[in-house]
Amino acid sequence: MQALTFKRGVHPPDGKALSAEQPIKVILPKENSELFFPMSQHIGAPCEPLVAVGDYVKVGQKIAESPAFMSSPIFSSISGEVVDIRPMLVPGGNMVKSIVIKNDAKMVEAEGLNQAHDYTTMSNEEILACIKDAGVVGLGGAGFPTHVKLNPPKDQPIDYILINAAECEPYLTCDYRIMLEESERVVRGLQVMLKLHPNAKGVIGIEMNKPKAIEAMTKACEGISNITVQPLVTKFPQGSEKHLIYSITKREVKSGALPASAGCIVDNVDTVVAIERALFKGRPLMRRIVTVTGGAVKNPGNYKIRIGMTFRDIIEAIGGFKEENPPAKLIAGGPMMGPTLYTLDVATVKTSSGLLCFTAEEAFIPEERNCIRCAKCVDHCPMGLMPFMLNQFAIRGDGENFVKHHGLDCIECGSCSYECPAKRQLAQSIRATKKIEAGKKAAAAAKARAEAEAAKAKNS
Amino acid sequence: MNKFIVSGTPHVRSKDSIQGIMRDVLIALTPAALMGIYVFGLNALVIMVISIASAIFFEFLYQKLMKKPVTITDLSAAVTGLLLAMNMPSGAPYWMPIVGSAFAIIIAKQLFGGLGQNFINPALAARAFLLASYPTAMTTWPAASHAVVDTASSASQAVDAVTVATPLALLKAGSITTVTSSDMINAFVGTVGGCIGETSAIALIIGGIYLIVRHVISWRIPVIYIATVFVLTAAIGRNGVRVPHYEILVGGLMLGAFFMATDYASSPVTPKGQIIMALGCGLLTTLIRIFGGYPEGVSYSILIMNLCVPLIDRFTEPKIFGAPEVKKA
Numbered sequence: 001m002q003a004l005t006f007k008r009g010v011h012p013p014d015g016k017a018l019s020a021e022q023p024i025k026v027i028l029p030k031e032n033s034e035l036f037f038p039m040s041q042h043i044g045a046p047c048e049p050l051v052a053v054g055d056y057v058k059v060g061q062k063i064a065e066s067p068a069f070m071s072s073p074i075f076s077s078i079s080g081e082v083v084d085i086r087p088m089l090v091p092g093g094n095m096v097k098s099i100v101i102k103n104d105a106k107m108v109e110a111e112g113l114n115q116a117h118d119y120t121t122m123s124n125e126e127i128l129a130c131i132k133d134a135g136v137v138g139l140g141g142a143g144f145p146t147h148v149k150l151n152p153p154k155d156q157p158i159d160y161i162l163i164n165a166a167e168c169e170p171y172l173t174c175d176y177r178i179m180l181e182e183s184e185r186v187v188r189g190l191q192v193m194l195k196l197h198p199n200a201k202g203v204i205g206i207e208m209n210k211p212k213a214i215e216a217m218t219k220a221c222e223g224i225s226n227i228t229v230q231p232l233v234t235k236f237p238q239g240s241e242k243h244l245i246y247s248i249t250k251r252e253v254k255s256g257a258l259p260a261s262a263g264c265i266v267d268n269v270d271t272v273v274a275i276e277r278a279l280f281k282g283r284p285l286m287r288r289i290v291t292v293t294g295g296a297v298k299n300p301g302n303y304k305i306r307i308g309m310t311f312r313d314i315i316e317a318i319g320g321f322k323e324e325n326p327p328a329k330l331i332a333g334g335p336m337m338g339p340t341l342y343t344l345d346v347a348t349v350k351t352s353s354g355l356l357c358f359t360a361e362e363a364f365i366p367e368e369r370n371c372i373r374c375a376k377c378v379d380h381c382p383m384g385l386m387p388f389m390l391n392q393f394a395i396r397g398d399g400e401n402f403v404k405h406h407g408l409d410c411i412e413c414g415s416c417s418y419e420c421p422a423k424r425q426l427a428q429s430i431r432a433t434k435k436i437e438a439g440k441k442a443a444a445a446a447k448a449r450a451e452a453e454a455a456k457a458k459n460s
Numbered sequence: 461m462n463k464f465i466v467s468g469t470p471h472v473r474s475k476d477s478i479q480g481i482m483r484d485v486l487i488a489l490t491p492a493a494l495m496g497i498y499v500f501g502l503n504a505l506v507i508m509v510i511s512i513a514s515a516i517f518f519e520f521l522y523q524k525l526m527k528k529p530v531t532i533t534d535l536s537a538a539v540t541g542l543l544l545a546m547n548m549p550s551g552a553p554y555w556m557p558i559v560g561s562a563f564a565i566i567i568a569k570q571l572f573g574g575l576g577q578n579f580i581n582p583a584l585a586a587r588a589f590l591l592a593s594y595p596t597a598m599t600t601w602p603a604a605s606h607a608v609v610d611t612a613s614s615a616s617q618a619v620d621a622v623t624v625a626t627p628l629a630l631l632k633a634g635s636i637t638t639v640t641s642s643d644m645i646n647a648f649v650g651t652v653g654g655c656i657g658e659t660s661a662i663a664l665i666i667g668g669i670y671l672i673v674r675h676v677i678s679w680r681i682p683v684i685y686i687a688t689v690f691v692l693t694a695a696i697g698r699n700g701v702r703v704p705h706y707e708i709l710v711g712g713l714m715l716g717a718f719f720m721a722t723d724y725a726s727s728p729v730t731p732k733g734q735i736i737m738a739l740g741c742g743l744l745t746t747l748i749r750i751f752g753g754y755p756e757g758v759s760y761s762i763l764i765m766n767l768c769v770p771l772i773d774r775f776t777e778p779k780i781f782g783a784p785e786v787k788k789a
């Protein structure tokens with residue numbers, strides 16, 4: 001089958017060889033170690049704790065939730081005592097209120113766990129409720145609640161359910177390992193999703209640099225008529241939702257719209273496995289696969305961790321750093337889009353796909369020079385923007401022109417900065433200005449709403 | 461505990477650098493520079509060395525005096541110096557590349573904000589300045605020393621002449637009515653009169669292909685520029701003489717199309733813009749060559765188009781991915 005792709009984009013060295021051939025290893029938190037469960041691990045309303053300090057909680061027990069539809073409950077991944085509820089650092093640099101549980105290493109399971117459901121006899125509502133009650137969110141990075149994603153507006157027919165198995169971020173190999181080791185689970189999870197949207201086609205999009213994964217997945221979906229495996233050109237950001245949709249269906253998701261508007265639902269590989277676990281095994285989201293890699297790690301590999309462990313716990317459990325080549329930079333996720341961490345004492349959350357530990361040499365970035373107008377950033381921006389110009393607006397604080405020239409459509413993929421021979425911090429400056437301008441826009445919208453309501457109240 | 465670096469994304473960068481790009485341009489210019497020395501003798505080498513050295517010196521001097529970081533190691537001044545020399549006749553007095561470099565670096569480049577900020581090509585601006593100030597010295601063409609194939613015109617001139625008319629001047633004067641295969645070979649190899657670096661079409665094409673292959677420049681500007689001149693000279697002709705295949709080989713077209721019109725700072729950034737720039741350059745070059753007062757129009761066409769670049773860029777902004785007006789099929 002011919003490999004598909006999108007326009008522009010970049011080809012960073014993939015760095016996957018470090019960990020690609022390492023089978024997934026289970027690591028369990030140490031006895032008496034503290035695990036952290038931040039109240040916000042998803043897009044939407046934060047959860048409120050259901051437990052109090054001093055309570056004893058079990059594996060799989062729901063410890064926090066929110067009545068809002070756009071939210072996702074949180075489960076304990078261990079058994080032990082709740083010792084504190086306090087702010088904890090999460091990837092991305094925020095302090096988030098977290099339930100702290102001390103692991104008693106007994107792994108006592110909550111009642112009612114492990115009840116398999118037969119999805120073929122369930123109604124759509126029951127399936128969605130089951131997914132919501134398992135705390136499943138998009139594990140690829142954004143953390144969009146899966147039950148919301150799978151339930152688009154009724155007037156929005158879904159033609160495709162795309163499994164994002166591009167894994168275009170360099171260094172990350174967790175999705176790759178899942179496809180090799182748990183291919184049937186991926187297929188079963190996808191079949192559950194297709195039950196919700198019977199007219200949709202299931203397509204698993206995998207980059208060409210993972211031939212073994214393409215082979216394994218093709219084998220796993222043999223004989224299933226509504227699921228196909230689609231090879232994709234190896235190019236960053238192939239796994240960006242909008243670009244994956246375009247590559248496979250040639251549909252463009254309009255500026256500011258959701259994938260459902262183009263008749264597509266996109267979910268990442270590990271998310272599909274989480275759906276499968278919820279229905280077939282009756283287990284909520286408590287674990288995930290994390291790639292720990294980079295030149296500073298002694299044993300780079302793919303690890304099945306309990307969500308809530310800190311990165312420090314993980315590093316200790318896998319043998320630590322190289323003494324002769326210590327880490328200079330820690331990145332949560334891949335090197336193109338992952339935020340840096342200034343300490344290892346950060347809680348893993350549902351969306352933690354990787355920890356990248358760069359040595360000083362790997363982390364080196366030359367200093368910024370004048371833009372020479374070489375147009376490389378324009379030639380490679382997958383969104384068709386003019387990054388060097390947005391960079392100028394950002395520096396000048398010219399928000400109006402920034403918005404006019406589509407700065408808010410930037411997906412922060414970093415392709416522009418990657419290519420720039422002058423090493424300009426294009427993506428970084430654009431992201432900062434985006435935040436300011438998006439905030440302004442939201443504030444203006446809120447104000448307009450409030451005024452409209454006030455006017456309504458006055459008239460009635 | 462050790463400190464970890466905190467920075468914005470992305471954390472990996474390509475190996476490209478300004479210095480690397482400039483080095484590629486210097487490498488790409490080397491064949492044409494060597495041909496210049498072969499054809500016009502050691503004087504050509506002397507002019508190139510003086511020009512490069514003074515360009516680097518003026519950049520250094522300006523940045524020192526203005527207390528700015530000195531960036532001569534990015535090689536951009538060296539490129540400007542070499543391009544200026546290649547746009548001069550080999551018989552130019554030695555002070556001329558010095559004056560030209562000073563103009564290119566200080567006035568055309570640094571006063572507008574330095575690398576990437578100059579809206580006109582510094583080497584071309586300096587050439588235009590020299591041509592206006594010292595027209596005789598800038599248009600006295602020492603004869604090529606090694607015509608590969610003797611032709612009627614080059615042979616008769618080479619006997620007694622220290623200076624020759626360039627093929628473009630001959631075309632303009634109407635003294636060329638047919639182009640023989642030896643004319644073509646001379647123009648191709650570069651054994652004709654002209655500026656140091658402009659005569660050898662083959663050397664310039666090799667350098668240009670190198671730049672395209674290395675992704676330093678895109679094919680759009682050079683290919684479309686040259687094609688436009690070809691088509692227009694074929695269509696318009698000069699008093700009935702239509703020799704487009706010869707027209708594109710002679711004069712400064714190859715040098716201008718591959719190395720001058722593609723200057724980053726003074727050419728459009730968008731693909732559409734680059735096409736417009738190339739069409740404009742081709743049109744102006746042909747018009748000046750055929751109808752203008754000068755035999756050659758490459759430098760002025762590029763300079764004029766340089767001035768239009770901000771406008772071109774403004775109107776050719778690419779359509780963004782997922783633009784609101786695009787509905788799904």
Ligand code: SF4
Nearest residue numbers: 371372374375377420
């Ligand atoms: S890639 Fe860098 S140097 Fe080139 S135009 Fe963009 S910002 Fe300028």
Ligand code: SF4
Nearest residue numbers: 381410411413414416
């Ligand atoms: S401008 Fe935004 S979308 Fe475009 S390459 Fe840069 S980071 Fe990616």
